[in-house]
Amino acid sequence: MVLNPVISKLAGKLVVLASASPRRLEILSNAGLRFEVVPSWFKETLDKGLFKAPHEYAVETAKQKALEVARRMPFKHLKTPDIVIGADTIVTVDGMILEKPVDKEDAYRMLSSLSGKEHSVFTGVAIVVCHEKENEEVDYQLIEFYEETKVKFADLSDNMLWEYINSGEPMDKAGGYGIQALGGMLVEYVHGDFLNVVGFPLNHFCKQLDLIYNRCTSSADQESVSVRLSHNSSHATSILTQPPPGLPAQSSHSPSSKAKHNPSSSPTQNSPPANYTHHTQNSSSANPVHKVKRKSSEGEVDESSWMLVNSLSKHTDDREAEFIYNTTLPLVASSGQVIELNVTEHEDSEPKKDDLQRIIDLMDGFKASKALFTASKMCVFDLLQSRPGLDAAQVAQEIKASVKGTACLLEACVSLGLLKSKPRACQKPVYENTDLSSHFLLSDAPFSLRGYIQHCNDTVWPLFSHLESAVREGANQCEKAFGKTSKDMFQDTFYNSQEAKLRFMNAMHSIAKVTGRAVATAFDLSSFKTACDLGGCTGAMAYEFTKAHPGLSVTVFDLPAVVEMSEHFLPLHTDNRVSFVAGDFFKDDLPKADLYILARILHDWPDEKVGILLSKIANACTAGCGLLLSEIFLDEDRRGPSRGLLQALSMSEGKQSSATDVTDNTLNNTCDILMCNAHS
Ligand SMILES: O=c1[nH]cc([C@@H]2O[C@H](COP(=O)(O)OP(=O)(O)OP(=O)(O)O)[C@@H](O)[C@H]2O)c(=O)[nH]1
Helix, strand or coil: CCCHHHHHHHCCCCEEECCCCHHHHHHHHHCCCCCEECCCCCCCCCCHHHCCCHHHHHHHHHHHHHHHHHHHHHHHHCCCCCEEEEEEEEEEECCEEECCCCCHHHHHHHHHHHCCCEEEEEEEEEEEEEEECCCCCEEEEEEEEEEEEEEEECCCCHHHHHHHHHCCHHHHCHHHCCCCCHHHHHEEEEECCHHHHHCCCHHHHHHHHHHHHHCCCCCCCCCCEECEEEECCCCECCEEEECCCCCEECCCCCHHHHCCCCHHHCCCCCCCCCCCCHHHHCCCCCCCCCEEEECCCCEECCCCCCEEECCCCCCCCCCCEEEECCCCCEEECCCCCEEEEEEECCCCCCCCHHHHHHHHHHHHHHHHHHHHHHHHHCCHHHHHHHCCCEEHHHHHHHHCCCHHHHHHHHHHHHHCCCEEEEEECCEEEEEEECHHHHHHCCCCCCCCCHHHHHHHHHHHHHHHCCHHHHHHHCCCCHHHHHCCCHHHHHHHHHHHCHHHHHHHHHHHHHHHHHHHHHHHCCCCCCCCCEEEEECCCCCHHHHHHHHHCCCCEEEEEECHHHHCCHHHHCCCCCCCCEEEEECCCCCCCCCCCCEEEEECCHHHCCHHHHHHHHHHHHHHCCCCCEEEEEECCECCCCCCCHHHHHHHCCCCCCCCCEHHHHHCCCCCCCCEEEEEECCC
């Protein structure tokens, strides 16, 4: 979905909707945004006469709603949001601003003034981005915009109006109607964004997020704030930084910047800012991005003072223009002070945002893996499949865990796209599985990877936690991780512990099921009538081959200890074309077949053993036979894929090979080799 990359930028952030409007809640949650609802206590009592245009009133009200919540939360809720969204919807007709009717008479007055006419609906939106600093002070950045939609009402008789008013619908709606419900019947046409009329201009909001998160080279959650201004043909956007109450701020005057400013035209909270044009003269979308840092401080800036970074541009086409400052930024407070920001030049050598993000993703990768493993092990996905819509406390009770820990785990899973959270007005959110988790993380899903995830958690993870020793010694770290040699581990897995064996088989089964079809259909196998899957474990791969090739029968050849358990993994429907033969492929004769399959086998064994196995296959092959290899083959230059190179770090006895490494091995041209790269 196109907008998802924008909405997903907010994943993992504490996003707060400062609105009690159920429509805004619905619009934003339908868009996939995860947020908390904290209704604003700001009273909508601004003096409308102070505003030059109605939209300025809506924007200012939205701003005050959002700021009230942003300021209250650290004290009342003991947490600082990352982003607070406020909105205010008004209707304008004949120079009047209509808000929510106070009673039925008021609703009648409003609706009759709209009858037979076109009116405008404005929704002002304010996004407050909060930056918590180390000293617990909070910087606020404000992005504000509005959207206008024109709506034409049909001629409405008094009877119709009163019938509508008596439905009760008008009372909590701007202009006294709800276009999304019965009020839709009053409407002849809508020009513009429908959702804007309902209470939230989703499209414009996403464009603003895109500007903030996708097109800035420095993300908002970095220590220094990247300032980017934009203005399009219909909407001005300004980014303001407000000092928190009592924050002392430097009042220094840069001669060059002072000359460009007229402090008397600075904005105040209650009157919208006059637009400045001077910044745009120096701005160009080709300019590098700059970092802006507040300098150390001297003077006091009172709470109502705003440091303004404002931009208005004229441009000749409808294309959105973006401007990035390239000079020292003088910021004007309502008191008239000029506050200088220290702007660091963006050096060519400074890392790109994408590069930084890659490093951060690499640093955090293990946390994401472990969160997935843990949620899977604690059966969170199975639970939410059978009982979607539980909140954190209910999940905690079911999985027998702390509420705090469970809430953290659930929220982390939401940020990773493994769960969806559904906000509820004034209540804790509830959770359900995403498509991703329903497909791959349920125990009984056809493509369940749960067994393999458990293997990663129980076997691979402990090995990787000793990676440094593995690298130093160039040896497998089984003893450190499990207190056993790898030989003993093998012995345990296949002979001593039924549980360990089943776990291993589950892991192999799940990965073979998920990848099996792609391997089975990678080649035209119509010339082969019989196949032998060497080390085919539960037969998951073999069943995929018989499904894909109606003329093919497959023998699964594996250790007796494995074969004896294979019936636990029988698929529901099978037509007996898969059979099992017990044996050791290093020692015993291989079953006769036209096609030998080695899927994820070779990398486990040292060269010498691979040599033995391949020559046994070569000996078993007659003219027209084939060998199908499915492995994570390395690129010939050994630069990738990283899945294979990372697997090599587990320092098993085997090694990751490229395709030619394998073909160079001893097959003596006895058969066709079909090589299938299983890295994804
Ligand atoms: O067609 C429709 N037009 C408007 C609405 C709803 O009307 C209200 C507008 O009021 P406001 O912007 O002040 O928002 P509140 O509901 O008071 O919530 P806040 O807490 O944000 O102040 C808004 O709910 C629109 O959704 C409608 O439903 N249909």
